[in-house]
Amino acid sequence: MHGLIMDRALRIIDILRHAKRNFPKVEIISETLEGFRHRYTYADAYARTARLAGALTRLGAQPGDRIGTLAFNTYRHFELYFATAGSGTVCHTINPRLFTEQLVYIINHAEDRWLFVDVCFTGLIESIAPQLNTIEAIVFLADRQHMPTTTLPNVLCYEELLDDEADDFDWLDIDERTASGLCYTSGTTGHPKGALYSNRGIVLHSMAFGAPDCISLSMRDVIMPVVPMFHVNAWGSPFAAPMFGARLVLPGPKMLDGPTLHSLINEEGVTVSLGVPTIWMALMQYLRDNGGDLEPMDRAIIGGSACPPALMDAFRGYGVRVRHAWGMTETSPLGVLNTPRPEFTDWPVERQREMDTRTGHGVFGMEMKIVDENNNELPWDGEKFGALKVRGPWVCSSYYKGEHSSAFDEPGWFATGDVATIDSYGFVQITDRTKDLIKSGGEWISSIDLENVAVGFDGVAEAAVISIGHPKWGERPLLVVVPEPGATIDKTALLEHYHDKVAKWWIPDAVEFVDEIPHTATGKISKLRLRERFKDYRWS
């Protein structure tokens, strides 16, 4: 028997409709490519989003069509998020930092009909345009005055498209499972694979995002995603901000620009900001060099990779709480987030600090388990580590166009590829990627733990640990280190540094110095390429 409750679909466009009605004067502030700071309100954003939806319809967009974006975090990108969802089309956000062959692959694979592009990417588009099979036109995110000079055929001007349309739109009455967004993972093996989001998934993700023990978002908040909008929807913040009436600050192309971030935080009163450690390090460097503070800021949400303890301390010095978050393209991305348990406040400060370094706890909707090699569930004791699997109403069920992946081998669960422990408080600690674990004498060694110890040693700029075949133990860890400029590191001292920090049998067997460690397009260490480089390594 069904309940007698309205069948109201969970639709992304209703988030913006809600903001227009309830928060018409709350602002979206953007740094622009034109070089000035743009401000308008959710009411303005709604009207222009309606115009954009009208323009898409006039261009001939049909429900289900993919519409690519190559753009920074600005109000126009925000409009694209909602106009696509409201017109039943799919916003395919593309990472402009990908290698060009990946860009071409992704755009052709998605069969994007249009690309909406920041003018700074004109050269990039010109270079790949001949290889794009499905693009009907390039729409530059500019007014007529700022349109680039280009050899591209079929170029359109965003502002001119909007000029011809009306301030409201007859939003499609779509099923809540309708696809809304597409984002490719920069997988380290094989071709990139697409995560196809739905209206329902994004709305539920946004509702979870706002809870006090998650990101905590209210009308008193000003949220600044420094994570790009082409990177898993800026972790969902452009959807959550209008849902909860928070002011939204978009740093445009200035994401690695210390002075701009500093002035946005202070002038716009940013209370919460999201980003990877790299961008925060740039901001801290700026503050060290130039002084200043982060007075309005209450919390920094840090994901992408673990926050180095020194960065956490630096934030604390400015009165900013750091909250680790973890997620994936395939999880929309909210997976776990670290909000301290009330019990922790009675603990010694060191133990509290240690808990702050954990990856985080689950939120309602995101169900987790850790399993052993035979897929038997492991206890939440903080010690057993196993493959982390998740499920929930904003987790991918497969990749776009059904491309096979072993991540979906167990029906109803997604294998994250991460290895984790979970403690009795439900706190997850990700110890490694499944494929980066080192199996020595039948027991697992975490490469990430070993890397964290190494970067704590004087003179180490960056460190990576990879597994090298070993005649006796099967595999043993090799430590690869980039020394800081001018530093001389004593290998024996570096390895002795491990002695009170990890089990003796975990200590790497050797150290190799390199000038550079290879990274993926999203800035993570590419273990794949590192392993490739050391594939002929032999233990001496």
Place this chain on the structure above:
Amino acid sequence: MHGLIMDRALRIIDILRHAKRNFPKVEIISETLEGFRHRYTYADAYARTARLAGALTRLGAQPGDRIGTLAFNTYRHFELYFATAGSGTVCHTINPRLFTEQLVYIINHAEDRWLFVDVCFTGLIESIAPQLNTIEAIVFLADRQHMPTTTLPNVLCYEELLDDEADDFDWLDIDERTASGLCYTSGTTGHPKGALYSNRGIVLHSMAFGAPDCISLSMRDVIMPVVPMFHVNAWGSPFAAPMFGARLVLPGPKMLDGPTLHSLINEEGVTVSLGVPTIWMALMQYLRDNGGDLEPMDRAIIGGSACPPALMDAFRGYGVRVRHAWGMTETSPLGVLNTPRPEFTDWPVERQREMDTRTGHGVFGMEMKIVDENNNELPWDGEKFGALKVRGPWVCSSYYKGEHSSAFDEPGWFATGDVATIDSYGFVQITDRTKDLIKSGGEWISSIDLENVAVGFDGVAEAAVISIGHPKWGERPLLVVVPEPGATIDKTALLEHYHDKVAKWWIPDAVEFVDEIPHTATGKISKLRLRERFKDYRWS
């Protein structure tokens, strides 16, 4: 095209599964009918809920079956909420304060197969049992030692039922629209009508409930619903607490007991509590007579009827913020809630206080409009008042068994029967029930506004305004007053008191004194019975 996102149903039992995994040691504390304070954890609650689901199955409960409860707020009632949902059955919470003919009607209309009953209601059940057509057994919420002596046939002992079962249960893999709960509205006209809740609706309601600008619920909160669990699911708090890891304090039969509420708040650290004004007045009376404070308490959620300004002031004196909430049985019940806008903090205190008296603003998911007599939408200008209509994924689409109501006349919308203004901030102010408005010379007069002025006059204990037919104006307001014991009220002075507070033509034409104003079973003024009493009134 659908997104490729897992089809995970939104299920109530997953809330408790989430709490068991993530908050296993967080407590539920109950005052019991046995007279002691019971404590256990979400992990314990889960195990006993599984046992109860096993017992229901053993009794022969089938998906869709209605299971009645006549019970106060205790852990056993909590277990019933989740065991029914998890086994696909429907928890029909019954208000034991209803008139017996209504109780009989409701239980027969719902076709409840079992009743789970607090032992204090033994006499009540014995008195109506012969008229109940579908009840197979009465289960008393007690252990063997506390079972009542009764003449009832087919009596079962709750704790004995649980003793025979296992600590886990194979929860039904239900569609999220599956009915989960049933609650009858004590409508003022006609028979009570049933609101049939769904798993999806309750889960979405709970997610919205926890947001910072709604009830705001975190692991650091201790929530005490003083609103009964038979009254629209205690406004949803027993579902939201385990979702967000808040401690849950259930006052059992001690809901109007000042000393117990005071000790629960202070000893259990209650941060947020929900209830109607009446219960808070009892608590304030206790504090005035006995001293004491409300130190842990941060906010009081007040619904059911408007909070008198004097009560708001009293709460402020104890450092407790008052938040108005409004909802209905048909809205699960969350409709609007009053959280001040950040802009208000710059306003003069008096204007802020005035805003605090508003009914509240919408939350995402609950869409509102106000319409005139021709169903034309009215602007949100804070002045035009019209019939308030709502829609959303936790709003009823019809009444149980499809009973007709004009409230559902407009497809997709529910007419609340309330009259409201909405201002440009989205703040709703409910001015009246549609049927309690007074139409004088073609213009509307709000009876509630007139009542609020009257209760501010010295010596007035309670006041009600009803419409009386008038030869010239169509209708005119009559003020009915219960004086405080021993007070003498001068009618002319009372009416003069209105002069600077409402438009001149709103001022009641006459005052009548009565010893008592009739109330409904849920404690609201019964205008229906008052109009009945004054049906022969003539203007002199």
